[in-house]
Amino acid sequence: MPPKVLFLTLKVFGFTGGIEKVCRSICRALYDLGEENTLEPTVYSMYDKYFERDSRYLKKQQYQGFNEHRKYFVIKSLLKGIRSDVIILSHINLLSVGYLIKRFSPKTKVYLIAHGIEIWRKLPEPKLKALNRLDKIIAVSHFTAEKIKSIHGIKAEKIEILNNCIDPFYFFPENFSKPEPLLKRYGLNPNQKILMSLSRVVSSEKYKGYDNTISILPQLIKKYPEVVYLIAGKSDEEEKLRLEKLIIKHQIADHIKLIGFIDEAEITDHFLLSDIFVMPSKKEGFGIVFIEAMASGLCVVAGNKDGSVDALKNGELGKLVNPDDSNEIEKTLNELLKSPLDHEEKIALQKSVLKAFSYEKYRESIRKLIQQ
Amino acid sequence: MCRIAGIIAPNFSSTQLKHQITLMCDSMIHGGPDDFGVIIDEQKKVGLGNRRLSILDLSSAGHQPMFNDDEQIAITHNGEIYNFKILRDQLIQNGFQFKTDTDTEVIIKAYQFWGENAFEKLNGIFAFCLHDKIKNCFYLVRDQSGVKPLYYSNSIDHFTFASEVKAFEYSGITQQPNENWKIYYLAFGHIPEPFTTLKNVYSLPKGSFLKYQLNDGSFKIQPYFQFSSAIQIIDEDEAIIRIKEELNKAIKLQLISDSTIGVLFSGGLDSSIITVLADTYAKGNLTSISANFDEIDFSESSYRRIISERVEASHREHMITYRDFVYNFDTILKNMDQPTNDGINTWFVCKCAKENGLKSVLSGLGADELFGGYPSFDRIRKIQNLGKLSKELIKSARFLKNTKLNRLYYLSFQSPVGEYLCLRGLYTPDIIAKLLEIDVQTVINCLQNIPLNDSIRYLNDEERASWFEMNMYMQNQLLKDTDFMSMSHGVEVRVPFLDVNFVNLVTSIHPSIKFGVYQKKRLLIEAYKKELPEQIWNRSKMGFTFPFQEWIKKNKDISSPDLYQNKKAKKLITSFNNNNLHWSSAFALYKVFHAS
Numbered sequence: 001m002p003p004k005v006l007f008l009t010l011k012v013f014g015f016t017g018g019i020e021k022v023c024r025s026i027c028r029a030l031y032d033l034g035e036e037n038t039l040e041p042t043v044y045s046m047y048d049k050y051f052e053r054d055s056r057y058l059k060k061q062q063y064q065g066f067n068e069h070r071k072y073f074v075i076k077s078l079l080k081g082i083r084s085d086v087i088i089l090s091h092i093n094l095l096s097v098g099y100l101i102k103r104f105s106p107k108t109k110v111y112l113i114a115h116g117i118e119i120w121r122k123l124p125e126p127k128l129k130a131l132n133r134l135d136k137i138i139a140v141s142h143f144t145a146e147k148i149k150s151i152h153g154i155k156a157e158k159i160e161i162l163n164n165c166i167d168p169f170y171f172f173p174e175n176f177s178k179p180e181p182l183l184k185r186y187g188l189n190p191n192q193k194i195l196m197s198l199s200r201v202v203s204s205e206k207y208k209g210y211d212n213t214i215s216i217l218p219q220l221i222k223k224y225p226e227v228v229y230l231i232a233g234k235s236d237e238e239e240k241l242r243l244e245k246l247i248i249k250h251q252i253a254d255h256i257k258l259i260g261f262i263d264e265a266e267i268t269d270h271f272l273l274s275d276i277f278v279m280p281s282k283k284e285g286f287g288i289v290f291i292e293a294m295a296s297g298l299c300v301v302a303g304n305k306d307g308s309v310d311a312l313k314n315g316e317l318g319k320l321v322n323p324d325d326s327n328e329i330e331k332t333l334n335e336l337l338k339s340p341l342d343h344e345e346k347i348a349l350q351k352s353v354l355k356a357f358s359y360e361k362y363r364e365s366i367r368k369l370i371q372q
Numbered sequence: 373m374c375r376i377a378g379i380i381a382p383n384f385s386s387t388q389l390k391h392q393i394t395l396m397c398d399s400m401i402h403g404g405p406d407d408f409g410v411i412i413d414e415q416k417k418v419g420l421g422n423r424r425l426s427i428l429d430l431s432s433a434g435h436q437p438m439f440n441d442d443e444q445i446a447i448t449h450n451g452e453i454y455n456f457k458i459l460r461d462q463l464i465q466n467g468f469q470f471k472t473d474t475d476t477e478v479i480i481k482a483y484q485f486w487g488e489n490a491f492e493k494l495n496g497i498f499a500f501c502l503h504d505k506i507k508n509c510f511y512l513v514r515d516q517s518g519v520k521p522l523y524y525s526n527s528i529d530h531f532t533f534a535s536e537v538k539a540f541e542y543s544g545i546t547q548q549p550n551e552n553w554k555i556y557y558l559a560f561g562h563i564p565e566p567f568t569t570l571k572n573v574y575s576l577p578k579g580s581f582l583k584y585q586l587n588d589g590s591f592k593i594q595p596y597f598q599f600s601s602a603i604q605i606i607d608e609d610e611a612i613i614r615i616k617e618e619l620n621k622a623i624k625l626q627l628i629s630d631s632t633i634g635v636l637f638s639g640g641l642d643s644s645i646i647t648v649l650a651d652t653y654a655k656g657n658l659t660s661i662s663a664n665f666d667e668i669d670f671s672e673s674s675y676r677r678i679i680s681e682r683v684e685a686s687h688r689e690h691m692i693t694y695r696d697f698v699y700n701f702d703t704i705l706k707n708m709d710q711p712t713n714d715g716i717n718t719w720f721v722c723k724c725a726k727e728n729g730l731k732s733v734l735s736g737l738g739a740d741e742l743f744g745g746y747p748s749f750d751r752i753r754k755i756q757n758l759g760k761l762s763k764e765l766i767k768s769a770r771f772l773k774n775t776k777l778n779r780l781y782y783l784s785f786q787s788p789v790g791e792y793l794c795l796r797g798l799y800t801p802d803i804i805a806k807l808l809e810i811d812v813q814t815v816i817n818c819l820q821n822i823p824l825n826d827s828i829r830y831l832n833d834e835e836r837a838s839w840f841e842m843n844m845y846m847q848n849q850l851l852k853d854t855d856f857m858s859m860s861h862g863v864e865v866r867v868p869f870l871d872v873n874f875v876n877l878v879t880s881i882h883p884s885i886k887f888g889v890y891q892k893k894r895l896l897i898e899a900y901k902k903e904l905p906e907q908i909w910n911r912s913k914m915g916f917t918f919p920f921q922e923w924i925k926k927n928k929d930i931s932s933p934d935l936y937q938n939k940k941a942k943k944l945i946t947s948f949n950n951n952n953l954h955w956s957s958a959f960a961l962y963k964v965f966h967a968s
Contacts, residue, residue: 031668051951055667055922169666171695263927265698 003085005030005370007043008077008094013052013065014045016234016264017200019115021167021288022140023090026113027057028168029363034062039370042080046073046094056169077101084108086370092119092127099130109135111369116140116285116307120147128152138162138369140286141307160369163310164286165362166295166354171268176297176346179269186257188273192226193337196274196298198262198289199281201235201243209280209303209323214243216330217252224337227255232270234261271296276336279303280323287311294318294353297346301332313356317349374436375400375423375859376448376522377534378501379543380510380584384530386412386419388544393421395542396534402707403535403859411437411446416586418503418510420448425862427452427631427731433472440480441471444505449476450535451498451520452864454625454871459493476500491581491596492516495625495872499576501533508586516597517738517870518565518578518847521855525573526591531584536709536856537568547573553711554964555818558804559797561713561956562849564822569710578847597872601827604880611881612899615874622871623649626734634659634730635685636721636865639675641893642736642745644908645900646868650734651683658685661725661733663692663717667919678905690724697923701930705967707860708853713798713956715853717918719860726861733858737850738869741841742878743886743893744834748795752837755794759783770800775953787820788828792840798957806940807964834887920955924948930962941965 007030012023030041041062048065066073074097081087081101087110089098098110114137123131131137131152137159139145145161148154178190188194199208210231220227229252231243240258247256262270271277277293278301290300290311300318302308312318319336321328341349355361377396379389393410404423412419422436437448453459456475459482464470468481475496482490483502491513499522503510512533514522524533525540525547532543540547548571556563566574576582579597584590605611627633627650635650637643637660647660660680664673673689680687697716704719725733740746758766758780769780781800782793801819805812831839851867858865868874878886881895888894897909924930931949936942941961948958 049951055669055919057668059668169693171693261928263698263929265695265927 002034002037002039003370004083005039005041005086005088006077006080006084007041007088007090008081008097009043009045009048009090010093011047012043012045012057012090013054014048018164018285018288019091022113022115022164024054024057025165025167025359025362026088026090026366027063028359029366031058031062032363033367033370038367039086042084044073044077044080046070078104081105081108087111088113091115092123092131095127095130095134099133102133111136111138114139114144114148114285116144117283119144120151120283123152134158136160136369140164141310143307143309144285161310162362162365162369163357164288164291165357165359166288166291168359170292170295171265172350172354173268173272173296176272176343178273182266182269182273186228186230186259186273188228189226192228193224193276194274195227195229195276195278195333196232196270196293197230197277197279198232198267198270198293199279201231201233201239201258203236203239203242209278209282210243211246212280212323212326212329213278214246214250214252214256216326216333217255218250219330220333220337221252221255223334227337229256230259230270230274231256232259232262267292268296271298274298275340276301276333278329278333280321280329281308282306282323284308284311290318291353291357294349295357297341297350299336299341299349301329301336311357313352317352317356374425374448374450375403375535375539376421376450376499376501377539377543378418378420378448378532379545380416380418380531380586381529381545382417384417384419384544386414386417389417389419392542392544393419395544396539397421397423399539399542400534400536400859402862405862407432407435409436409448411439413446413503413505416505416508418586420446420501420503422448422450425731425859425864427629427864434474434476436476438472438474438476438480440484441469445480445484446503446505447476447480447500449479449498449500450522451496451500451515452628452866453478453494453496453498454628455493455495457628488581488583488596497866499535510584510586512576512582512584513596514576514578514580516579516599516872517851517867517875519851519855519867519870521852522576523568523573524576524582525570527572528589531589531591535859537570537573538709540570540573547571552818554808554968555804555810555815556822557711558799558807558960558964559793559801559815559819560848561796561798561960562852563710563712564844564848566823599879600876601830601879603882605877606882606885608885608895608898611885611895614877615895615899618871618874618877619645619868620649622868622874623734624653626866626868626871627653629732631731632659632729633657634661634725634728634733636660636725636733636735637662637676637679637687638736639672639679639908640736641897641900641904641909642739642869644675644679644736644904645739645896646734646736647679647683647685648900648903651685654685656684658683659728659730660685660687661721661728661730662687662689663721663724663918664689665919666691666693667922670917670919675908675911678907682905688724688728690721690727692720692918694919694923694926696720697918698927701927704857705963707857709856710852711960711963711968712849712853713959714849715857716920718854718857718865720918722858722861722863722865725863730863732864732866734866734868735854736869737854737865737867738846738875739893739896741838741846742869742875743896744838744888745893746837746841748841749834749837749887749892751795753833755783755791756832756836759791770802775957785816785820787822788824788840789819789822791836792844793819795837795840796845798960803940803944807938807944807961809938833883835883920959921951924955924958925951931958936961936965938965 034041050065082105089112280303284306286307303323304320406426407424410421420437453475456478497519498515499520550571553569763784766784782790801815947953
């Protein structure tokens with residue numbers, strides 16, 4: 001009998017953040033491993049609606065969305081969990097459910113995925129106790145692993161590092177030219193230098209670093225008068241207003257575009273449109289967006305004080321900068337704008353990223369994890 | 373296979389005629405990329421145009437429009453005559469000589485020899501215009517199963533025809549929009565024949581010809597063929613033998629081509645039968661084309677593998693993704709000659725066929741309608757019984773929340789159109805009225821006045837369902853969509869299940885052996901059980917379905933409620949986003965409000 005694996009999540013399909021992206025890749029890995037009879041997967045999602053499943057990632061009968069019915073989710077998870085061999089918790093907020101399953105069924109292995117800021121802060125004693133009872137904590141980056149060790153005092157042998165991967169359905173371009181329809185849509189010409197960031201543009205997540213990029217833009221404009229910065233991502237009104245004021249303050253309205261949410265189908269093309277992906281963030285657990293940008297041959301500038309270091313393989317794949325040092329960011333952007341990647345270099349970058357962070361590699365890691 | 377157009381306008385100069393016909397043909401260039409021709413009878417001001425997709429006799433000898441030897445008869449033809457070699461031999465025996473190897477020349481000479489009786493001798497998919505200068509008339513003729521489209525428009529000064537409705541916009545003759553098209557579309561999901569989106573443009577009925585007298589401008593439409601309705605086969609074994617015999621014949625005949633041929637292969641029962649049979653005759657010279665998806669629920673590749681391993685045909689599987697959907701959506705809408713809720717799937721698989729160098733493909737279309745593959749065959753008895761209830765009681769169904777039950781309202785109609793709409797309709801009259809901001813009675817009157825063939829009155833149960841599926845759903849939606857979507861890539865779709873002799877045979881089989889109570893398409897399964905592995909015939913029907921429910925929901929350019937100003941539309945789209953409405957209903961809203 002293949003081991004029964006229960007993957008408990010908060011949201012998988014109803015939201016498009018980094019954690020949800022990780023959950024989707026895990027779902028597909030569980031599905032693939034299920035198809036070859038390595039395991040028997042079930043996925044429960046506390047907040048997703050039953051119909052929100054994206055059928056690329058797993059079968060209907062392998063998934064249940066509980067539509068915010070938390071109590072029902074907990075009861076079902078307990079009942080299913082004690083009859084499962086492995087439990088994967090997608091988020092620390094599910095720790096108590098995992099802990100209860102472990103209490104009732106000590107032989108069931110319970111693993112927690114540790115992403116980023118959600119686990120970097122101090123935890124109350126009961127949670128810490130529960131954390132210690134887990135069989136394994138899977139950190140998405142070395143940075144997160146170090147935080148777990150230093151803040152929560154978890155032993156190194158309990159922590160395993162599993163870097164995130166490129167989405168199994170990510171569209172890998174073969175041609176790196178700038179897509180005409182997008183140039184037309186944004187009124188840009190093919191020779192214009194384009195910087196881009198992609199993140200939620202919300203008041204609660206200012207750590208993404210776009211403020212720094214905005215502040216150095218006037219300097220860049222002096223050297224590259226046509227440079228444009230595209231800030232992509234769903235925004236809330238408050239943050240949008242703040243950014244608009246900032247743009248007026250710096251007098252760079254002609255050089256900056258808030259382009260909002262990008263449909264999944266157009267993500268790759270937006271990376272192709274750009275010359276540099278710049279997001280000197282401070283609180284990334286890993287930063288899937290970096291590896292996806294690089295998978296489109298786009299050079300990346302990221303912060304050196306968080307999980308981004310893993311995504312850029314310690315600077316091997318892109319430029320790591322001090323996110324608090326505007327001069328360093330500006331200097332790096334200038335260097336990159338001066339010597340852009342040629343076609344061969346883009347192919348090489350794409351290949352390196354794929355080698356390090358392919359979905360296939362990720363699936364094999366999940367296989368090993370379950371079979372341990 | 374081509375695109376045809378023509379104008380008869382005594383008031384037009386010859387240059388003007390030529391110009392307008394060229395424009396009409398150019399608007400359909402996708403369906404005839406290989407050659408172009410236009411001829412003008414300067415005296416009668418008859419202009420015929422043709423855009424050619426060469427499949428038979430690839431040489432310039434197949435150039436169209438084509439004349440007979442003394443140039444008294446001219447023809448512009450769209451389609452294939454599968455039995456043209458047999459007819460050619462008969463005509464040669466009767467003293468005719470041929471200059472080309474085309475089926476078009478056979479039509480001309482068959483007409484010369486048999487006159488109007490020639491039309492019913494043609495076995496194929498065709499629509500043509502034949503101008504007889506001696507009799508001073510011309511004919512528009514459409515095939516028996518209505519596979520190839522033919523539209524016409526008549527006014528005091530002009531008569532125009534074309535393979536696509538959009539070509540009429542280039543005729544130089546002002547066309548008014550049909551005010552009712554949105555009502556039809558929101559009720560049916562397509563525009564039912566004979567209507568179109570243009571007020572004075574009509575579809576010629578299948579198995580009919582239109583004869584136009586050039587001396588007085590009068591015309592008459594008359595049927596030249598009707599499928600037999602008399603039951604002749606009551607023994608199952610005999611039915612099975614005959615089915616195999618006729619389908620084999622049809623497939624053998626339809627493999628005729630001077631260019632590469634393929635088969636659209638989904639992995640379902642019907643396309644598996646076609647693939648296996650065609651493979652026997654094609655002797656390795658066949659390519660099967662399939663669409664595959666990342667979406668697990670929609671992938672039939674495991675079923676296809678079972679068949680692919682058994683046949684010699686080379687198999688091509690194309691992955692169609694959400695990205696492909698988004699990037700091609702606008703083009704697909706442009707290629708949609710008439711509004712429809714279907715055909716996007718055909719557009720994609722024919723694109724794949726084209727990319728594999730195919731010009732002709734066989735399809736399993738028609739088997740569901742003939743042998744009872746749809747849920748309507750199960751529901752028809754209930755619908756018939758409900759129809760006996762008081763009309764007032766039935767009308768109250770519109771207050772029900774469930775959209776399927778909502779459609780019971782249509783049973784209050786006097787016309788059998790109501791039954792069809794109950795089985796397959798999109799929106800009920802009250803919703804349509806709110807969407808279009810018109811009076812509900814206008815909607816009801818418009819729908820009740822759709823003309824239906826009288827033969828429906830004498831049919832019951834599964835035969836009645838089959839009639840609806842064949843003559844309404846398939847005729848008005850499937851065949852129409854398949855034609856313009858495939859031809860937008862210059863690919864011809866052939867439909868062996870709709871071969872005239874095969875359909876005639878199936879309609880003569882007693883319904884008690886044709887339709888199974890517990891198993892859909894029972895007789896067809898019994899006939900091919902030995903040729904096909906059990907996994908293929910003993911599986912639940914999936915249909916030719918794409919993940920549109922997911923794709924449309926994900927694409928906010930179609931499904932965002934903010935796009936819809938109309939209150940009802942906004943509410944319906946929200947309901948779609950909450951998974952309470954089928955994608956086809958949501959797509960219809962997009963088409964009506966944003967793409968028309």
